[in-house]
Amino acid sequence: MNDLITILSSTISAGTPILFALVGDLIGQRAGIISLNVEGCMLVGACAGFMTAATTGSLLLATLVAMIFGGLLALCQAFLAITRKRNMMASGFILNFFAVGLTTFFGRNFLGRSLGADFTWDIPILCEIPVLGPTVFSQDPLTYFSYLLPILAWFFLTRTKSGLLLCSVGEAPEVTEACGYHPKRIQYAAVIAAGVLAAIGGVQMSTVYTISWANDMVNGRGFIASAVVVLCAWKAERAYIPAYIFGLAQALQVFLQVKGVPISMYVTMMMPYLMTLAALAIISISKKPAMPEKLKIIS
């Protein structure tokens, strides 16, 4: 029972930052732009968010500041990839490295700072449920928001006019244009939304998950999030699967070692990637993923 609680809470905390970045980049990719820069946005969000939270003690303010900075970095990507029509992968890479440099430089004074605040907020009544209570329902507001995020994104993308427009840009921008809309503006909005959501993931990571700011703390999570969009077949409601598979794998990586299960430690270290690969294989065999048309041209 306790083991179950351990694994479940580790899975949720490790998977949530990825879930944010994943949904963000998914929205961007539906509009035809791959935002490899979500890694950088997470980092900027983590840094700016931690700095704000450590000085003001407010999670809401931290999230807002992080969203602004994440959005600004995403704006650079949007400008390069949409207006200047650069290779969006290359510009994403550069922005990631840029973000590492910026956050390491400006976050220096906060490396030794404590947050001094606990953002955990138990949901009354629900937190009494065995197993689920202490794991799923005794988290922080950002994690609760992440539970709803894929559903909200699904509703937005498939049930609202703006969402459908956004998807149409990813499929056939000339049709969107013929209908009297500006495909580029929609793409800008999508890419910035991707950055903003990723930045929230970053805040969650620095203020709730690891409770500290460290140089380059995102360490490839955003990159993975951007890649595993494939795994949910560009459907927002499936974003839970890759994010929590990755979280579960990281949880198990440690869990198997703590329990002394005789598996090579290198296999456990590979596990997040092996499990993602296996999931990709299963999903690819069963169905052909519905890739946005615009992305096919790029790759």
Added chain:
Amino acid sequence: MKKLFACLLVLCLCLSLVACDSAEQGEAANSGKPGAGATKMGIILGGSRDDYGFNYSFVSLAEQVEEEVGIEVVFKENVPQNSDYEGVVEELIAQGCTIIFPTQFGYLEYTKALADRHPEVAFYSIPITDYNGGNFSTIHGELQEPWYVMGALAAEFSETGKLGFIGSMPIPDVIVAVNAYTLGAQSVKPDIEVNAVFTGSWADTGLQTTSCNQLIDAGCDVIAPFQDTIKTIVEICDSRDVHCFGCNADAYELNPSTWLSACENAWGGFIPVLKETVAGNYECVDMRGGFEMGLSDIATLGDDIPQELKDKTMALRQSIIDDEIHVFEGPVIAQDGSVVFEEGYKPTTEEINLINVLVKGINGTLN
């Protein structure tokens, strides 16, 4: 093509700028001995200097050198452990460093080549090796003594009888550390359990958090990391109300009440050697030692440790200095029951560094 031509033109412009500039470099050393009259010392790090761990310990080295020897110290961070290191050192030498201090084992081989090429520069490296000789010296602070003391302290301090260890990759230093830690703990409570977890990275804060939380869930109430970045582990331990050690540097100020202690790279033994070198009396040294040589030490003890236990810890440290205790003195038994060191045998530093198994009592695997 036109653009290519333009780029070339700009390059030529830059080159001509250098031509006017490069005459000013003068020769520094003239007493003949390596590092004589040095004004600059270059420290090459594998990570960034503000990690409160291994690389942070060189900041205190730099402070001591600038204060006591009076020469300037420059850092080069994030140097990968491959051949690119050679270029970095050449740049350091070109900018006037005549004492070079590489810190990682991956630099050793290239340091050898560089030392041959630059006989006027003194090289001091930390890991033990047989590349040394001539102007390439080794200053190896042994980890086992502080980690043994930490183990004993942890065993006394722990209430659950379970200790956690978060390793990175099984390099010799980490293996020595976890083994010495366990032996130290067993010297106090023979049946204590050490849970060892390896994350596979030196600074992934997410994995550190997960490891820390799961070890605490499994009942560990003292966590000892062998990681570069310590901050996250201190914060998680603080939030879960357990205590933790640091690694390779004194980061007591991070959180005095969660902090227990750490194995610290100490420089008391190195500074006199460096002074001699700067004075023009370089001698190739191969120093290996711990407390008594002033190359490794126990960091500040945390606020939550009762005074009585602090005294006991310092007494243990003293008895290691007095040679009453030898950390890896046999019998040392491996996890699978095989004998690593026979009863009464006192292994050398090399033999300790070559241990490739975990000792009995550790719950974890090296494969």
Added chain:
Amino acid sequence: MKLQLLDKKTHLLDHMWLRILICFLAPIFLFGILLVSQGISPILAYKTIVTSVFGSTYTIGEVVVRATYLILTAMAAILPARVGLANAGGEGQMTIAATAVAVAGSTIFAEVPAVIAVPLLFVVGMLAGAAWAGIAVICKQLLNMNEILCTILLNYIAEYVICFLLYGVLKDPHGWNYPQTVEVASHLRLPRYFGTRVTFGIFIALAVAILVWVVLYKTRVGFTMRTVGGNQTAARFSGVRLKRVQSLVFAASGAIAGIAGTILILGVEGRMRTDAGATMGFMGFLTAGMVGNSPIWAIPSALLIGALDVAGNGVEIATGLPAATMQILIMLVLLTIMAVGGKKKHE
């Protein structure tokens, strides 16, 4: 569309010299602000940039050494891009090949004369690189898996496979228990020139780049490849066996990354370590992307990134600023080039 083109013609940024000027001045100005805010003289920093890159033969050699791998890993990214695939796995293919070469060079080829052994080692490297790329090809063609995700995941898997080997069976028994392989026999190492770290590898890299360009733009095969990359349906109708072309090209790109790994070991490294060639694969991908996957332009692009890296080292030492500052400088330069550089080519 025509109207838009006309608009662009009169755009201010269309003057080449102005663009080059901006590429130089904007990063210098922005970084200068940062330097001044830290109380450091920008003149010292910019002088160091010049001296640390062009100061001596050795420093120029440093640039060339870095460019060697970047050119090759960039080619590994460019070739598949031409057939509508993306190979983000240069990193993994390169390091796996390097490991294979380090093992072969220190065991079975250790006693063989260099004339025979070195070419064979290149074959070993290419095969190992192609094999690692082959896993992604199989995933793509048999299981219909997305090759970008596959190659990215295989990079991480390669990293831990190499760790497993280096900390286990391949560990040098006389290496003080440190994770590294036995050194490659000294007569198999590529010759170094001018007292720098530059090896024969740079010529191989340039040859591969030119070969890729010739094959792509001057041969029938290249035409077929570009057709596949341009319009897959059209290519299929004109009788191209799509899957076969794509698979072969992907394996070839793995082989090119394998050459990079071989040069890494036989050239500068001599033995495999966990850090050998770190991030070179990703940087190669960036090198290629910066110039819109053009094989010829990838060469100056690689030289530029190499030079920025070397300059960053020099400035960090001279100013005492943290390494992150140099990363800001390097990325500022690349961002400006991306923002105002050459127009997107329409193939």
